[in-house]
Amino acid sequence: MRWLLAGYFGLALISISVAVQITQWPRFYGLNHGGSANFHCQLSKQDPAEHHQWYKAEHYNKAKVQIKADPRFEIHNSTRGCSLSIHELREEDNGVYFCKIKQAFGPGTELRVTRPFNRKQALYRTQMKDALIILQGLLLAVYIAAVLLRKRTLSEKTDSIYEEPETDHIYEGLTIETCGGGLYEELSVYAQAEGAEAPWE
Structure with a gap:
């Protein structure tokens, strides 16, 4: 009998988890520093509000930390869903936000806050x-x-090294008569008679 009751209870939990579908939007948020962000989760059927919770993670595959309500974080619950509002956004608010209903998490919303300009x-x-x-x-x-x-x-x-020097024409303009004919050496003393043979022949 106990095993039968446990089986019925397990089937009931499975049917509830399958029947309840969570829709979360938006899937991505890019906002300026100091602004406000609003996340929403909607259920496919009514559910008591006390089961609704919000979690934050650095990335989709990182550990999730539950968010507690404070002046900057406002959580609103209803029988068909819940919402999360973040005011005065800061850089440390970057991350992925998940709603949780009956041990089931929503698909998540990624938030990116730009640096102050x-x-x-x-x-x-x-x-x-x-x-x-x-x-x-x-x-x-x-x-x-x-x-x-x-x-x-x-x-x-380089051009000045290979430049040819100019020729100084010292005797330019002089004539032979001015020199008196003394510039040429008389070679008659070395002349030989006709028909004489040279000593080296």
């Missing part, structure tokens, strides 16, 4: 990046100009 810091970083880009451009231009100037200087030095 500081306009002054963003403008300062942009100006610094622009200044660095301009400075890099100027340094590159100076380097290229220095290389070209160095190359030109070396080329001029």
Whole structure:
């Protein structure tokens, strides 16, 4: 008899778990820092509100931690579902949120909170990046100009080494008569008579 009652009880639990289907939305939330997020779970049939709970995990496959109601986290229950509201969102609120009803978890909703935006810091970083880009451009231009100037200087030095010296025409414009004919040596003393043989022949 006991085994029969246990079997009926098990079948009842299985039928309840199969009959109750959980729909959770939205599946993803991307919100700004300081905003508010609302998660909803709906049941396929009515169920007492005291069975509704909310859990948070870092990722879908990580351990789940139950959420307790406080000024930032508001939990609302009804016979057909439940909802979770998070106010003044922070970066540590990032994670996956699950509703739990009768030992069954919903599919989960992933929440991603963006970092707070500081306009002054963003403008300062942009100006610094622009200044660095301009400075890099100027340094590159100076380097290229220095290389070209160095190359030109070396080329001029090489040309000056191989340049032929100019010929000084000292006697340019003088005539033979001015020299008096003394520039040519008389070679008659070395002349031999006709028909004479050279000593080396």
